Amino acid sequence: MNIKKDVIIIGAGPIGIACAKACKETNLNYLVIEKGSLTNSIYNYPLNMTFFSTSEKLEIDGIPFISNNPKPNRNEALEYYRRVASSNQLDINLYEEANSIVKDGNVFNIQTNKENYTSKKVILATGFYDIPISLNVPGEDLPKVSHYYKEAHPYSMQNVVVVGASNSSVDAALEIYRKGGNVTMVIRGDAIGERVKYWVKPDIINRISEGSIAVHFKSEIEQIKDKAVIVNTPEGKLTIKNDYVLALTGYQPNIKLLEDAGITFSEDGKFIPDYNDETMETNIEGLFLAGVICGGMETHKWFIENSRVHAKKIIQHLTQVL
Known part of the structure; x- marks a missing residue:
């Protein structure tokens, strides 16, 4: 079975959720694919972890993030992003891993461990917490x-x-x-x-x-x-x-998934992917990046509070071309 979508979003972290919400609001036929639990990276944080950012800087689309402290903790973040996803009835498949992304003409074929999908556009919001250094x-x-x-x-x-x-x-x-x-x-x-x-x-x-x-x-x-x-x-x-x-020596993004999809990188060893700052589109037309994945091995360059805008940039572009 081949499931057809306008947009496939890979990664259900905060930025993937933001992309999904923006797709739904613009009536794009989308699906989020996540290899683990919802906000899997945050789930894997230490139980007592406190964010550096204040709660308002972690909010999605102005939806209030209420915390008991000046800076929220892991459990509060898990609950916040879960409520955003559930209350907006976002279409998310959990525990489904994208194994390959292949462009064929004007569409992408995405193969996971469960299904095959065809999509006009793909957004990679995979973060970096899954592969330790x-x-x-x-x-x-x-x-x-x-x-x-x-x-x-x-x-x-x-x-x-x-x-x-x-x-x-x-x-x-x-x-x-x-x-x-x-x-x-x-x-x-x-x-x-x-x-x-x-x-x-x-x-x-x-x-x-x-x-x-x-x-x-x-x-x-x-x-x-x-x-x-x-x-x-x-x-x-x-x-x-x-x-x-x-x-605890740090983590790195899934560079191989991006490489296999045809994305090119900087040649300085930092593996910074090639993308347009205005639209977040990579050198592969129709393939977009969002969130910390944009920094390659510079995993401290992008984080939730300064990459939330990626979703708006991408969806604004997609509404003009779809």
């Missing part, structure tokens, strides 16, 4: 190693190495320390990350200064073993007793 060291495939952090309780009374100096790394280190874990941070640079939330940064610096959380700057893991990790530091090679490793 690997350490590429021996032992990374051990069960004790994770590239995601959910909550601190499982790491209580355990020796935990946290790799990285970003918001996720800092949040994990602080929460695990406060739940009784013995935390050591391994950081490639010489300081805590510049983008760490301003109300959290003094906390981690103070915990490091007082010795509550150990840290090795300008250091990298060389090998992960069952009961230890070997770390290269400026002072030499160290063997650290270890039960768990949280390799």
Whole structure:
């Protein structure tokens, strides 16, 4: 069976939802395809995560986002975007993964793990949270190693190495320390990350200064073993007793899906896709990008509050050509 649509939107994060709402309001025959749960990236955030942005900057199309705090948390965001999707009766297929996007003449053939679709236009709003950036060291495939952090309780009374100096790394280190874990941070640079939330940064610096959380700057893991990790530091090679490793080294978009669709990228190693800033259309006519995927490997360039406008740009263009 081949299902025909005007627009297929791949990704049901906040920006994919915004695109779907705009399609519905302009009477375009659309469908959203999402490989995981609704707002899958936000669902995979740590349970106690607090956004850097205030709630009004995370709103879709002026629909009020009411939070109990100046900055909303993960659970509030999940509920907000769920209500936007459900109250607007958006057409979304969850747990359906797009495997290929092939243009044939003036239409696109989209094959998923469940169906085949034909669409006049395609919007990619796939985010970047699904593919972790690997350490590429021996032992990374051990069960004790994770590239995601959910909550601190499982790491209580355990020796935990946290790799990285970003918001996720800092949040994990602080929460695990406060739940009784013995935390050591391994950081490639010489300081805590510049983008760490301003109300959290003094906390981690103070915990490091007082010795509550150990840290090795300008250091990298060389090998992960069952009961230890070997770390290269400026002072030499160290063997650290270890039960768990949280390799929170960042994530990357599904570049292969875009490449296979024919999208071209910058040649500077950042894999910034080729698209028109005014319409968000890529070098493939009829194929559009929305949200953080527009930044390629520069995953901090676009986020919810500054990419909400992508939906309006795309739909404004589509209403002129469809």
